[in-house]
Amino acid sequence: NAGVMQNPRHLVRRRGQEARLRCSPMKGHSHVYWYRQLPEEGLKFMVYLQKENIIDESGMPKERFSAEFPKEGPSILRIQQVVRGDSAAYFCASSRHLAETQYFGPGTRLLVL
Amino acid sequence: DAKTTQPTSMDCAEGRAANLPCNHSTISGNEYVYWYRQIHSQGPQYIIHGLKNNETNEMASLIITEDRKSSTLILPHATLRDTAVYYCIVRVENYGGSQGNLIFGKGTKLSVKP
Numbered sequence: 001n002a003g004v005m006q007n008p009r010h011l012v013r014r015r016g017q018e019a020r021l022r023c024s025p026m027k028g029h030s031h032v033y034w035y036r037q038l039p040e041e042g043l044k045f046m047v048y049l050q051k052e053n054i055i056d057e058s059g060m061p062k063e064r065f066s067a068e069f070p071k072e073g074p075s076i077l078r079i080q081q082v083v084r085g086d087s088a089a090y091f092c093a094s095s096r097h098l099a100e101t102q103y104f105g106p107g108t109r110l111l112v113l
Numbered sequence: 114d115a116k117t118t119q120p121t122s123m124d125c126a127e128g129r130a131a132n133l134p135c136n137h138s139t140i141s142g143n144e145y146v147y148w149y150r151q152i153h154s155q156g157p158q159y160i161i162h163g164l165k166n167n168e169t170n171e172m173a174s175l176i177i178t179e180d181r182k183s184s185t186l187i188l189p190h191a192t193l194r195d196t197a198v199y200y201c202i203v204r205v206e207n208y209g210g211s212q213g214n215l216i217f218g219k220g221t222k223l224s225v226k227p
Contacts, residue, residue, distance in 0.1 A: 045214035
């Protein structure tokens with residue numbers, strides 16, 4: 001059973017470009033969570049999604065960030081018009097149900113030049 | 114904010130048991146204690162969780178005090194590969210709610226030394 005997969009593992013963007021981060025949950029998991037880790041800081045929750053629904057986006061910046069988890073395919077975290085402060089590691093986790101253990105992927109490291 | 118308090122750092126000799134404490138004095142009756150670790154900026158790795166009984170799996174043991182205000186994660190025979198930041202997290206397991214996020218504190222940086 002493959003774990004949570006994220007791609008790309010590393011992403012370099014110039015200021016103003018768009019970044020798309022993908023997350024494929026573990027098989028049988030329908031709940032996806034995105035977290036961000038700024039350099040030298042802890043993980044901070046961003047958004048929680050179920051298939052086709054955003055359940056909790058209380059940790060998402062109000063502008064430029066969006067997330068989706070379509071019926072088919074991976075969950076996508078999209079950052080428009082990236083700025084240097086967006087440089088961070090973005091981790092995705094999945095669980096089978098809301099109340100169950102979250103398992104994390106290896107992360108995508110975004111560098112904005 | 115995280116509802117847990119952990120020491121900033123700890124050292125442990127290779128082959129010895131590593132005992133990592135965590136205080137969670139405001140824990141509620143329906144909140145579980147979860148432990149994750151993060152090895153050198155990799156994705157957090159789930160270790161173990163429990164409600165009030167002690168738990169053991171292939172990675173570690175979790176000892177929760179009777180009043181549930183604190184717990185200890187035990188790595189019975191620490192190796193160099195156990196060097197990581199260890200996070201203690203309390204979390205409601207609420208099937209009917211919408212809050213699913215984990216709240217990470219600063220964790221304990223465990224250094225296993227040869």
